[in-house]
Amino acid sequence: MTITTLKLNLGPQHPSTHGVxxxxxxxxxxxxxxxxxxxxxxxxxxxKMAEKMSYIQYLPTVDRIDYLAGFFYSELLxxxxxxxxxxxxxxxxxxxRVMLLELNRISSHLLWVGAFLxxxxxxxxxxxxxxxxxxxxxxxxxxxxxxxxxxxxVFGGVRKDIEYLDDxxxxxxxxxxxxxxxxxxxxxxxxxxxxxxxxxxxEAGKAINYAITGVNLRASGIDYDYxxxxxxxxxxxxRTIVLEGKDAWARYKxxxxxxxxxxxxxxxxxxxxxxAKPLEQHLIPPVNLKLPEGDYTAQIEAPRGLACCFVRxxxxxKPCRLKWxxxxxxxxxxxxxxxxxxxxxxxxxxxxxxxxILPEVDK
Amino acid sequence: MLELSRALLEGLWTVFKHLFKKPVTLxxxxxxxxxxNVFRGKLEVSGCVGCGICQKVCPSGAITFKKDEYGKVYFYxxxxxxxxxxxxxxxxxxxxxxxxxxxxxLACEKSEELELVYKGGCDD
Numbered sequence: 001m002t003i004t005t006l007k008l009n010l011g012p013q014h015p016s017t018h019g020v021x022x023x024x025x026x027x028x029x030x031x032x033x034x035x036x037x038x039x040x041x042x043x044x045x046x047x048k049m050a051e052k053m054s055y056i057q058y059l060p061t062v063d064r065i066d067y068l069a070g071f072f073y074s075e076l077l078x079x080x081x082x083x084x085x086x087x088x089x090x091x092x093x094x095x096x097r098v099m100l101l102e103l104n105r106i107s108s109h110l111l112w113v114g115a116f117l118x119x120x121x122x123x124x125x126x127x128x129x130x131x132x133x134x135x136x137x138x139x140x141x142x143x144x145x146x147x148x149x150x151x152x153x154v155f156g157g158v159r160k161d162i163e164y165l166d167d168x169x170x171x172x173x174x175x176x177x178x179x180x181x182x183x184x185x186x187x188x189x190x191x192x193x194x195x196x197x198x199x200x201x202x203e204a205g206k207a208i209n210y211a212i213t214g215v216n217l218r219a220s221g222i223d224y225d226y227x228x229x230x231x232x233x234x235x236x237x238x239r240t241i242v243l244e245g246k247d248a249w250a251r252y253k254x255x256x257x258x259x260x261x262x263x264x265x266x267x268x269x270x271x272x273x274x275x276a277k278p279l280e281q282h283l284i285p286p287v288n289l290k291l292p293e294g295d296y297t298a299q300i301e302a303p304r305g306l307a308c309c310f311v312r313x314x315x316x317x318k319p320c321r322l323k324w325x326x327x328x329x330x331x332x333x334x335x336x337x338x339x340x341x342x343x344x345x346x347x348x349x350x351x352x353x354x355x356x357i358l359p360e361v362d363k
Numbered sequence: 364m365l366e367l368s369r370a371l372l373e374g375l376w377t378v379f380k381h382l383f384k385k386p387v388t389l390x391x392x393x394x395x396x397x398x399x400n401v402f403r404g405k406l407e408v409s410g411c412v413g414c415g416i417c418q419k420v421c422p423s424g425a426i427t428f429k430k431d432e433y434g435k436v437y438f439y440x441x442x443x444x445x446x447x448x449x450x451x452x453x454x455x456x457x458x459x460x461x462x463x464x465x466x467x468x469l470a471c472e473k474s475e476e477l478e479l480v481y482k483g484g485c486d487d
Contacts, residue, residue: 053422054419054420056420056451056455057419057420057421057422057451058422059422059451060422060447060449060450060451061422061447061449124378124381128381131387134387141399141402142399142401143401144401145401145402145403145450145463146402146403146448149447149448149449151449151450151451154454159454181377184373184374184377185374185377185378186374187370188370188373188374189370189371189374190368190370190371191371287416287419287420287455
């Protein structure tokens, strides 16, 4: 008797692949024998494009690297320019940036909660998560002018002083209760537990070998959060959430707990901003901003893992080479091993639990 | 088993409570949301002096600016098909001549309607 295997294309148009991820699966019955992720359907040449644009022209486009967490990538590029030109950020700008970054992290995690549950077949939490995310996006829209492509950070500061702090107050007073609601619906739901417990187990050693960072690493029991070393977060008091579960459920739980921790950080930033004086800044950077010759890097803890930017400057107003390191790219790679031995039904649950976002992978 | 059904019932009750809440969505296009003043929608230009900085800071090449052969009259075109509404031109404009309006429904029959063409004279 000969055993034949079935090759199955999962994606790139599958609604649960969060964009355009194609997974080439080899199946024996319903069991996955091998998985080959195929990326690049959303490649926009973000790195090559930078070589033909000045830093000021490039800044609005970096929001599009990860459209769910645009502030993080703007912050990263701003940080490179600020480090290279020796600009010191005022405390108020630091507090504004931390507050917006953490709100952005919450909105990104909220979308993940909704989309992940949708992948597993639960429709209601998707709408609840979007409802709360909408509150945050409305605040961003009031402040920056757009809902997702903010373009609010500029080199050395922010475009204009912070406003609408009452909205933030309302968000952080409402959110903990809503997160409790999600937990009531999801966390101990027997169907959810069956779909996620012991599924996609990621051992700590494997996570390190695959250069996994962020929530996925912390759910495997490794205490690493770049925010602890980040000078932007200096003076803010927060815990690093680490769980030993290693499975899809642990990754869900870490994200939920991280949202609560982000609310704590926002509270601290908000308390500072309420008392702070109006921002005095004359921030129209020179149109021909030039970086001194040399190599520059900066890192930040984005919602999907450590994000890193490298710029090589030859002394002109355009980067000679620019490179992005994004968390999702490494998570996609991990699917090669994580899906082997799982059932086809669980492929989406495991892939979804890693919080992959394809624009960030393909750049 | 008892624990599991308790969790299930609690979840269902939380979902059930939502049935009695007001809907949070608007039925577009019958009802539209009011945009705030800083919303970055369609561009509007008035009081331009023809310095050309907007062209230099535009990331998508949506702005073309040129002067005539005598350098007295200039033309500029904002191509909204290319525009990514980042607001760089409005932010860097030294005269505050470029404004972004609340208008965001840009669908139209002819593509020329999305090209804003202006002509002006240079002072010097």
